[in-house]
Amino acid sequence: MRFFEDLKIGQRRELGSFTFTAEAIKKFARQFDPQRFHLDEEEGRKSLFGGLAASGWHIGSACMKLLVTDGQRQAKEAAARGETVATWGPSPGFRELRWIKPVLAGDTISFASEIESLRASEKRPEWGILQARNTGTNQRGELVFSFLSTAFVPRRDGGARGD
Amino acid sequence: MMLTFEDFPPGHFGTFGPRHVTREELLAFAEEFDPQPMHLDEEAAKRSMLKGLAGSGWHLCSIMMRMMFDGYIGRTASLGSPGVNDLRWLSPLRPGDDLTLDIDVVEARVSRSRPTTGIVTFKATVRNAAGEVLCEMVSPIIVQRREGVASERAG
Numbered sequence: 165m166r167f168f169e170d171l172k173i174g175q176r177r178e179l180g181s182f183t184f185t186a187e188a189i190k191k192f193a194r195q196f197d198p199q200r201f202h203l204d205e206e207e208g209r210k211s212l213f214g215g216l217a218a219s220g221w222h223i224g225s226a227c228m229k230l231l232v233t234d235g236q237r238q239a240k241e242a243a244a245r246g247e248t249v250a251t252w253g254p255s256p257g258f259r260e261l262r263w264i265k266p267v268l269a270g271d272t273i274s275f276a277s278e279i280e281s282l283r284a285s286e287k288r289p290e291w292g293i294l295q296a297r298n299t300g301t302n303q304r305g306e307l308v309f310s311f312l313s314t315a316f317v318p319r320r321d322g323g324a325r326g327d
Numbered sequence: 328m329m330l331t332f333e334d335f336p337p338g339h340f341g342t343f344g345p346r347h348v349t350r351e352e353l354l355a356f357a358e359e360f361d362p363q364p365m366h367l368d369e370e371a372a373k374r375s376m377l378k379g380l381a382g383s384g385w386h387l388c389s390i391m392m393r394m395m396f397d398g399y400i401g402r403t404a405s406l407g408s409p410g411v412n413d414l415r416w417l418s419p420l421r422p423g424d425d426l427t428l429d430i431d432v433v434e435a436r437v438s439r440s441r442p443t444t445g446i447v448t449f450k451a452t453v454r455n456a457a458g459e460v461l462c463e464m465v466s467p468i469i470v471q472r473r474e475g476v477a478s479e480r481a482g
Contacts, residue, residue, distance in 0.1 A: 224388065316376065
């Protein structure tokens with residue numbers, strides 16, 4: 165993972181893709197979101213979704229999975245170059261999450277993350293605050309999912325600047 | 328009798344739970360969807376901003392969804408949600424937490440594009456047994472109006 169100083173507004177990372185099988189959609193739904201259109205093909209067809217649809221929280225969790233995997237990939241690359249690896253902090257939340265189009269059984273969603281803003285944390289000088297627009301696009305190129313996430317990113321010098 | 332748009336006037340709607348959260352389920356979710364050390368490893372979590380093992384925020388959201396389903400969504404003529412306006416993770420989710428969910432209706436309006444439905448915007452607040460707020464969410468759902476359910480049955 166990179167430090168706050170290495171990040172720039174507009175930087176975009178392709179995070180990889182996730183295929184929502186009928187089996188995975190139903191497994192997640194049984195545990196967390198057992199609404200009929202997430203559990204049964206016929207009920208899905210009759211609903212606004214038009215087919216067996218993944219829970220929105222499943223889509224968000226899959227995006228998180230790929231964000232973490234991408235971070236681990238970057239950390240590995242940085243370590244291989246002999247650089248200090250930054251450990252990112254937790255997220256205080258997100259805004260503007262949109263489930264734009266249904267994600268149906270068999271869909272493969274490609275996720276990406278693009279930096280929208282960067283600022284220093286007033287309360288925690290060793291941290292910067294990043295906002296990134298994370299998006300999911302299906303195999304037909306349609307935008308299906310988007311949210312604006314916030315995360316704490318460590319400053320390279322621990323924020324203890326002498327100047 | 329399914330709950331319809333008319334059953335969600337602005338104001339406090341209800342309190343749901345408690346829902347007990349185990350260490351095993353926190354680790355299982357983190358392994359599958361959010362394998363960051365602060366969600367998986369006790370020692371790494373102690374050194375993190377969360378100061379101890381904490382569940383993934385997406386797990387907390389998913390548990391909140393289940394609490395909403397068990398509390399009222401499961402008996403509501405809901406057509407799904409277009410998204411989440413705002414979500415804040417305010418305190419860490421810990422192993423052993425007993426969660427309660429408070430639901431307030433902040434806005435309820437008839438849909439212009441689909442007048443047999445309404446849009447109900449909820450504020451959901453999840454607290455632990457000590458009363459600390461772990462998560463706040465503002466999110467709309469689309470709910471059928473009573474006449475919409477009636478006409479569907481007639482059709």
